[in-house]
Each structure stands twice: as structure tokens, then as C-alpha cells.
Amino acid sequence: MKSPWALPRTVSLLVAVSTALVVLTTLALGIAAGTYAARVDFADATAIRNSQLFPDEPTTVRARPLWVSADARSAIAIVAEPVSPTAPAPFGLTAWPEPGQFLVSPDLTGSVEELGARFGELAGVLPDEALPSATSRTLLVRPSEPLDDQWAAAGFGVKGPMQQVAIQGSGFFLDDRISAPAAFAGIVLAAVLPALVLLGTALQLAMRRHARLNRTLEVLGVDPRRLHRELLKQVLPPLLVGGLLATGLVLVTYFTDITVPFAGFTVRSVDVQRHTAIYAGSALGGLLVAVLVAFVATYPRRLAQGNRPRAVKAPRSRPWLAVVGVAAVLVTSQVAVAETAAAVAAGEDRGAVLWVIGGSLIALCLMPAMVGQLMTLWAGGITSLARRKGSATALLLGRGLENSRRAAGVAAAGAALIVVTGLASTWALMGAIPAVQAQKVIDQIDGRFVQITPPSTGLVGSEEALAALPDSVGILTLMEEAHQLEDGSYDFTTSIHGSEPALEHWGLVPGEETPVTQLPGMLSTTITSGQTTPVAINLGEPVPADNDEIRLAYVAFNVDGTRVDRDAVQRAVAQSGGPGWNVSVGGENWVIGANDLAHAFRWIGWFAIAGGILLISAVWIRTVDDQRRQIAKALPVDALFSSHPRLPAILAYRMGVIIGATLLLGGGTAALFARVTSASLSTTGGSGPVIAAVCVMVAVVLGAMALPTGFALQKLSRDWTPGGARD
């Protein structure tokens, strides 16, 4: 006997595909966790020879990690040397590089020239499998001269800094810019939840076909658990097929590297082999979640405790919830905009992103209530207009919308899609805000000076390092001294020292004091620590006391006013003073930070697109289902009583109302929050264009529903006979 609960092939396929997507998205969580574990392992492996942590072990290495820039993004250089000829080479190397040589991770092979200016000659590429990920940005440098005891630590350094070394370099949605909890939450929100929504929609579609049969059989005395078992029997095979196919991907990754498209990231088989439990566990966990969702979704709904008239109102009819939603969106978006504007003005980092995320989440939770209320109001308006004008089409449209949870569901899902995408793009673009400030600074500096930072405090090695610079380069010395105040905090004073021509070049008068903000030519950008006291201008070299609280930095410039060759200055000071000497353009660190952030945040865009596709698929399924039901209801009236076909118009207007509610609430909410990345704040033009594109996409997709609906309508019109339509 053929099971009356048998699923049509398309529905089975939908269940299989959506289950596969649930498993793949949870596998994404596993990849993130695996990458993180790889970094921790890397840190542990390199820190194990640390003499401070393991004093009984003989020290074999002296090293110091350095934060460096390469191609306007950050990287970590581990400057290390063996202390005995038998010291094993690190990072899986068979031998140490020669003094003055360095090795780079594969991601840094394009920056060899820039890095060579500071670290010497390239000796090769670090073995891929020794690094925590294929996109790690790490160098191993063996200095040409023995390392200073004061500067380098015994071993590879304490574990703390090494953790930073390990985390450096972009991983799978994990970076030193995105914490592990934030990354996991992001993947769950942007990918796992949309995949579950799609699976839930597919299961709902499957169950709706049998709702009437289930009700009838339960009234006839069939145990609901027995019905549940029958339903599960139909759903589980496609669910397991989809789930196991996706889980099989773990097997593939065990043997082969797989590159994530459009993300510049490779899931390496070596990582899967090292952390098989994490990868397999996440995939099986996803399958388990899918089975649990199916178990819950297939339980037959309780028989209604009601009859005509209905005892309770439809749950979506809660106007106060809609009002709370609208108020929350208006208030939180306004606060976010004000916070961002204040942050940009003050050059500070404030919590505007929390207002954007919090407000968007509130909007998402209350979206069904807002959409339901809006559609109830519209439907009421259409119905009352129809009754006044005597329009049958409008009457059928209005009444059809009044009680349609499905239509409200379609609009709520579409609006949620726009808000999620808008949130992701807004969040991602907020990272670009500091880049605007940094770019302004760089434009103003225009390469007329570079800042030279020595590796340690005091004047150690300065004379030798600076002597290597050509005569055409002038030097100013910045001396920053910290004074501890009574309340325990520190105050900083800075003085500028230089020869007479050097001071004259900058228009500085010896013996005077100048407010930081009035220093010429953006010199103020090199003076940090938020100093407010005036800067003393002194003639001659500084003679600082032997005090660790005193820091020195140098400003190098061409005496003829031309641009400074940064790499040439770097090469000169590094060759004479060692790799610890760093040369940078003022404000450059902001750009590097913004670039790192943008690189890390590419995952937000990636997951926003993936989540968007999943949600739009769910919207599509709901829309087709809604249209099918609407046809079944209105077709008999149309076929029997209408002088001309009204159904196409009803369906078109209905879709128009749904699209309108979707765009008004989804687009409106996203646009309100997107103001924090408006063109005035961001070089990218803000997230407005992104949201506009998503709105157009959603409207087009919903509008395109007319196509399958049109075909279905033609077929139904042909086949319809009185008594044929049941629902």
C-alpha cells in the first residue's frame, strides 16, 4: 500500500538539499574551530622551549616577535637565532637560515622586496604544514648580528606574545580582529540559522500537505505518535541522504585541500587530519541538529481547541509589539548614528556597532509583528475601499490578505533577509571608518617625513643606526617622558630636539614651547599618548637620564623638501642597527589596521551572501506555497462568477502588497541603520548601495514569482471542475 504521507520528489529534494546546507554551515563552525585550534597548537609548539615556563629545559633559542607591515597589512616577524649549534630549527625546517636571511609564509611572497629592506636576504618559504593556516602572515628572521640580550628573550618568548604570533594571519572567519566567540556567533547568525530556516520551511511545506489527513486520522483515533512516526519515515530518508552527502565532504577534505570560493582561504587536509574530531564532530552535529529539527517539525499539530467563531485572535495581531519594534528601530538607529558621528569627530572607537547589532536583532525579532500589523492595516484599507467602490477584485484581495499568515510570513522573511544583509554590510563597512581618517593623515603628510622607532628605550645604538643615513636626510628627535601622577595615572611630556638647520626646516624656534596641535606639517600625528601639554623645542641632541619611562623616536626628512625613500631609510637603519629598527609613515598603522579589518571582514560579506541565498530560497518556497493556496481558494469564484479573469490581477496585487511591506519594513530598517556608514563617513559610499541592491533583488525575486504562478494558473484553469478544489 502506497503511504498516504509519501512526499513528492521536489519536496524530498528540497529536504535533502536544505539538510545538506545545515550540515555544511555547521561544518563551517568546525572549520573555524579547527583553525583556532591549529593556532593554539602552533603557539604551544613554539612556546614550549620557553625557559621561563620550562626552566629545567636547556634554552636553545633566543628570539623576539615583531609586529611589521607588509603590503599595507600586518604580519609577524619572529627574529630568532640558535644559541648552540645543535639547536633544532623551528617551524619544521631542517636547518636554520644563514645570518641576515629570512623566510616568509606563502602569503607574504609578494612582499619580499619591502621586507628585505629590513630583514636582509630571502632564504625561502616556510613550509605550509608548519603554519596554523595557509594564509598565515609570518616570517622567520635570523639577524645578521647576534641579538642583544636586553632585546631578545630566551626561548621563543613568553607564551602570551606567542599566542599573538599564532593568531596573526587571517583564518576562517577568525582573525586577531575578530574574536573566536564573535566569529562563531557570526557564522551561526549568518549561515547556520538561515540554513535551519530553509530546512524548517521545507519541512513545513512537507507537513502542510498532510495536515488535513493527520487531523482526520487523529479524530478517528490514531495515536499522534504513530502519525509522527509515519511522517518521520517519509522525511528521514531524504534528510539522511542530504546530511550524509554533506558529511562525506569531511572525508574529501581529509585527503584533499579545498579552496573556499571568493574568500582566498583553503581548508587544508593537514588541518583536518590534525583535528579530525572537530571537523567530523561539527558535521555530525549539524546532521543531529537537522534530525532534531525534523523530529520537532513533523510532530502533528495539536487539534484546535476552537470552532466557529475563533476563540483567540491570530497571534500576529499584537499592535503594541509592532509599535515597540518601530520605536526600537528609530531610537537605536539614531543613537548609533550619533555615536558614530561623535567617534569620527573625536577619532575614538565607540560602541556604535553594538547599537547597530542590537537594534537590528530587536527589529528581526519583532519583524513578524510589524509586518503582520502593517498588512492588517493595508488589508483593512483595501477591504473598506472595495466595499465603498463595489470592487470584487479588491474585496477578494483585501479579505485574502486580512487572514493570511502565509502572506505575512513571506513579507517577514523577505524583510528579515534585507535587514540581515544590511546589518552585515553595515557592520563590515564600519571597519572602513578609521581608514577615512588615516587616509586624510597620509594625504597631508605626503611622504615628507618618516618616523624611525628604535627597538628599545634610551639611546642604545641610536648613533650607529642614524649614522648610516645619507647627509641629505635631516633628523629631529622626539623625546617622550612619562610622569606618574598622584592618582596613579601617567602624564606625558614631549620635547623636540634637533640641529639648527633641522629645526629651521620645520619652522621651529629653539627655546620655545608649542602646543601639540600647532606643530607644523602633521608632526603632531607622530606624538601619541594623548598629550595636551605644550612641546618644548630644544637645540641639540637629547641627553636623557637612564630612565625606562623615556621613549625616543626620530623624524627623518629630506633637507631639500622632496619625498623620503622609506625603504632606503629602513634598509640603512636596519643594516646598521638591526631588524628591531622600524621605519613607518605617520598614520600608516591606521591604514594597516583598517586593511586588516577589511580583510577579516570579507567573511561577513561572504556569509551575508550565503545566508542571503538561503533566506531568499526560503522566501521563494513560502511565496510559491502562498500563491498556490490563493489560487485554490479564489479560482472557483473566478471560474464560476467572473465576467473576466480576476485571479491574475488579485495575485499580482497581492504580490505587490507583499513586496511593498517587505521593502518598506526591511529596506526602511536597514536604511536607518546604514546611515552610520553614509558617504560622509566611508570611502566606500556606505552600505546604502548594498541595501538598495538587496531590496531590488528581493523585489525582483518576489516579482518573478508571477512566472511559476502564471504557469500554475493556466494549468489549474484548464483542469478546474466544480468540487475539484478542496482547500
Added chain:
Amino acid sequence: MHAVSHSFGQTKVLDDVELQVGYGESVAIMGRSGSGKTTLLSCLLGLITPQVGEIHLGATALSGQGRRDLARVRSETVGTVFQHSELVSELTAEENVALPALMNPRTKAGALDRARTLLADLAVPTQTRARDLSGGEAQRTALARALINSPSILLADEPTGALDTELRDRASALLFDLARINNCALILVTHDPLLAGRAGTTYHLDQGKLRPAQIA
């Protein structure tokens, strides 16, 4: 059914209703549309829990029973005939009749044989799919399905509402005959005075009150 009252919002649909039907007896409940007939039937089936009063099906009190227990009580005690037969269009008549029995371990054995016998008695082609049955055949199939688990109570909601006069007469005769032969308590809800006239007792439900009625 003892002192049963139930309201939907401000509307009192059942007001202190008393109803007792013995095995082998038949009762018809009439009333205007919206008078609460279907609500009364839903209470008897345990689909609606009345706000006041008690309902017993045989020795079993419905109040306080869980969803599964109610389903078991219906399976063992009650046979139900719906107005629109509610058959599964893809299944044959025989499969439709056997389906509720097949889904219960206690009644599973020989379900298809019993369905075949019942359908043969009611002159319904056993292997015809439900979607190809005529209106009368479909309703007789629904009647056979109601009897598949040998219920002691037969509930029917407008069982002949969708049939023509000739079919209505044949179906109603069949319904009463089967109830009598199987010693079932028959409770039917109908607008049809002719159908109600066949019942031993007829009640009229109006403004929540259930009162004995005379059929002209």
C-alpha cells in the same frame, strides 16, 4: 454529557447541556447553522474541552485525558463519519477503510480483510481509488471506515449533507441499520428532518440549550 457549558468569547455556545445515550439508541441533534451542533460533537470527540461539565464515553471520563489517551479512547470507542467523507484520494476504498486500524497495533491484524468485508456489505468497489468514487460510494466508504474498529459509539456530522435524495435515503438507512446491528450508540448532527426522524430521540439546540424536539 453532564452540565456541559462552553463559550467562545462572549458567545455561549453550550449552556448546561445534558445528554445521555445508551448502546443501541440513536439520537439526532438539530439546530440552526452556528447554533453549536459541531461544537457539541467536538466536545464528544474530546477535540474541545468544555469549560464546565463532564463527558463520559462509556466508562471513560474525557476530562483530564491527554492527547494520546483521547486518541486511544476514540480509536477503541468511537466511529466518526464526516460530512465530506475526508478520504485519502490516492488510496483505494479498501485502504482508506483499513487505514485507522492499520495504524493501531491492537487492531492491525486482519484490518484489510475486515475493510473488504465491510465494503462488500455496503456495495463499494474495494480497489477503486477514492478520487474515482462517486459521492455515494465515498460516503459509504467513510461509514465503513467509521465501523472498522467496531466502535460502541457512532458520531456523524451531517453524514448525508452532500448526497442526493435517493443516496441520502439509502445512506441513512444503512447508518441506522449498522448502528442497530452493532449495538452502537448513534449520535448524529443534521439539518435534515427526514434523517433526524429516523432517530429514536431528537433534540434541538438553540442558544446553547439542548431541548427535546418534535419532528413533523
